[in-house]
Amino acid sequence: MAVQGAALKRSILALLALGAAQAAPSVVLVPPVQAQVAAEADEGQRIAEIRVRLTNPSADPALNDRAIDQFRRGLAVYPDDHFYRTLVDFALNRATRAAGLAGASYDIGFADTGGLTLTFDLTLGDAAAAGAPRGMLATGKASDFPVLxxxxxxxVKVKAESIALYYGNADAWYGRPDLMLNGNPMVQGKPSGKGYQHWVEGMVHTGLYGITPLSERFYVYGGASVLASGSYGQELFSNRTRSHVAVEDAFAGFITGVTRENGDRLQLDASVGRQRFTLGDGFLIINTAANGRDRAALQANPRWSADMVALARLRYNNTKVELFRVDPDELPILDSKTVIDGINIETRLSNGFEAAASFLRVPHSSFKYFTPTQTFTREGLQVFDARLRWQPNPAGTPGPFVAAEAALQRNENFDMQAYGFYGEAGWSFADLPWSPTFSYRYAQFSGDDPNTSTFERWDPLLSGGNGEQWVQGINHFKVVQDSNVIAHRFQLRLRPSAKFELVPQVWLFRADSLTNLGGNPALSFLGSKDYGYELNLTGKYFASRNVYVQGHVAATFPGAAVKKAFNADPDPWLSTMLFVRVAY
Incomplete structure (x- = not known):
């Protein structure tokens, strides 16, 4: 009888919480599921290594060294920056002109411990050739595309990219969408469920981007684009065919700086408008736009630009300071009016150490937190965050690496103390065939303890990214996301070539608290802390700098928490995905 009474109590409280959510439109019990797969797998990723080489070195070593040094000084792209194709193109153009090169290009590959390797190929030539006009409008040559x-x-260049994606699920939501999606506003029509179901998505994104000098050291830049997306078939939340066209980028900024003779570099970069922004590796901020529902393309995840990002970035050598405001582009039906202000400081120390600290504040938001008796809003949230990384050996050589991040959340308007942290340790065996790298990561995001007056549930804010960032489990993330969860990740990276990478993962998931209000309604009150486990394999391939292919298979097995909530033994959730991205 005691067990039955406890179960009845949990059911009553869950119904009360769901009823409160339905009575108040601004209340969102289920965070919108988005960005499970980052289709732009290069865009926004950490630059782990930068290589520079000459394609036609001269017989004078001093001349070669001077050209490379001048190029590096003018490039203003650094390890640990985030890779954005258009901004790298701008930097490459400025550096090529400053070094008096006849030409320069770059290629993309996978780094041994994660992130990207950029390899710049420089072509020496005379000053006249280096200064000759280029681009389709200057030369009339179609081969100069996308440079105008x-x-x-x-x-000035055209941005042109497209994505084609296939996705399939067997027994999505463990075959019980009626339970797992009860009250979820993402549902339109019939969601995926029992059996194998699949769909296709597509995206076309095009725009104009440019940069021009107002003086020798002061440049202004900007960009504007339009993105069209569509979905057809049986998607996770809908079986309706949908399409959507909207402005994606619309930003302007300036960049200025100086490089002294001793090599010290000072740079200021400021911009404002619709653009994307990532803090660190996405632990707190990466998903600055929402996808799915009427916007379609849930899994292709093509939209990244926030409604507004105001960003000022000051860099002196290996130290960077960022001031920012982010107003994310949320789905209209789930728009919480959240705005995030922040400051971020990062520095590269000696012996392979990198350290960073951030402070975030939410001056306005209607997003709701739940307890069995009260609700609170996100407005007034404060986040104190610190992170570090240590990789003593140069990229491409065997050795260890360690990464960690920890954050504390408080609120100016009520008693809140939530925490999230992770620690990762691994070893690169770069001298072995396929350059394997093994790592283990432990991550914990607090849940609420109903026996205290303090609210302790972690707010994931705009966390996410891809399966190697904060999409914790390709399928499982859709069930739990990054709150009230403890995750063990065992990961192996295999690189048969610099452009081909295989990433198998094993995940074990547990709840931090049995009280899970604010998560999936079917799991509002847990009978066990065992969420389950997942096995997945992701394959990634750069066919060229412009063509990227990625696929995965994933199997997720429900634990006792899900089985008790269902009062049954649900089937595993299997998924498959393949996409191709072409970008210029």
Missing amino acids: YDSGGTY
Whole structure:
């Protein structure tokens, strides 16, 4: 009888919480599921290594070294930056002109411990050739696409990219969407469920981007684009065919700086408008736009630009300071009016150490937190965050690496103390065939303890990214996301070539608290802390700098928490995915 009474109590409290959510439109019990797969797998990723080489070195070693040094000084792209194709193109153009090169290009590969390797190939030539106008409008040559104009430091290009994606699920939501999606506003029509079901998605994104000097050291830049997306078939939340066209990027900024003779570099970069922004590796901020529902393309995840990002970035050598405001582009039906202000400081120390600290504040939001008796809003949230990384050996050589991040959340308006942290340790065997790298990561995000007056449930904010960032489990993330969860991740990276990578993962998931209000309604009150486990394999391949292919298979097995909530033994959830991205 005691067990039955406890179960009845949990059921009553869950119904009360769900009723409160339905009575108040601004209340969101289930965070919108988005960005499970980052289709733009290069965009936004950490730059782990930068290599520079000459394609036609001269017989004078001093001349070669001087050209490479001048290029590096003018490039203003650094390890640990986030890779954004257009901004790297701008930097490459400025550096090529400053070094008096006849030409320069770059290629993309996978780094041994995660992130990307950028390899810049420089072509020596005479000053006249280096300064000659380039681009379709200047030369009339279609082969210059996507560059329209490149002369005297003015550089204008077309952005053109597309994605085609196939996705399939067997027994999505463990075959019980009626329970797992009860009250979820993402549902339109019939969601995926029992059996194998699949769909296709597509995206086309095009726009104009440019940069021009107002003086020798002061450049202004900007960009604007439109993105069209569509979905057809039986998607996770819907079986309706949908399409959507909207402005994606619309930003402007300036960059200025100086490089002294001793090599010290000072740079200021400021911008404002619709653009994407990532803090660190996405532990707190990466998903600055929402996908799915009427916008379609839930898994292709093509939209990243926030409604507004105001960003000022000051860099001196290996130290960077960022001031920012982020107003994410949320789905209209789930718009919480959240705005995030923050400051971020990062520095590269000696012996392979990198350290960073951030402070975030939410001046306005209607997003709701739940307890069995009260609700609170996100407005007034404060986040104190610190992170570090240590990799003593150069990239491409065997050795250890360690990464960690920890954050504390408080609120100015009520008693809140939530925490999230992770620690990862691994070893690169770069001298072995396929350059394997093994790592283990432990992550914990607090849940609420109903026996205290303090609210302790972790708020994931705009966390996410891909399966190697904070999408914790390709399928399981859709069930729990990053709150009230303890995750053990065992990961192996295999690189048959610099452009081909295989990433198998094993995940074990547990709850931090048996009280899970604010998560999936079917799991509002847990009878066990065992969420389950997942096995998955992701394959990634750069066919060229412009063509990227990725696929995965994943199997997720429900634990006792799910089985008790269902009062049954649900089937495992299997998924498959393949996408191709072409970008210029």
